[in-house]
Amino acid sequence: MPDRTQISRKRVKLATADDHIASAESLIGRQLSLLGQLEREGHDIETAQSLLDTMRQSLQQMHVHRQIIEGEPEAG
Numbered sequence: 001m002p003d004r005t006q007i008s009r010k011r012v013k014l015a016t017a018d019d020h021i022a023s024a025e026s027l028i029g030r031q032l033s034l035l036g037q038l039e040r041e042g043h044d045i046e047t048a049q050s051l052l053d054t055m056r057q058s059l060q061q062m063h064v065h066r067q068i069i070e071g072e073p074e075a076g
Helices: 004-040 046-071
Strands: none
Touching: 004 046
16 A cells, blocks of 8 residues: 555656646647747748647657556555
């Protein structure tokens, strides 16, 4: 049976993962806004779009990592 410290460690890991996900989602929103502004102003958006794609891939990996943490035993 897991002790309180082990459970607390898992909760801290999950909270950290949640914070990282929320931050990434916020940054993606900002990038989308900037990309739209660049496009409206007639700028080339290829680099901005590439960065957005990379940010989305990173966010996807953050969700995978969070699922891994969720699946860890409390005693881990």
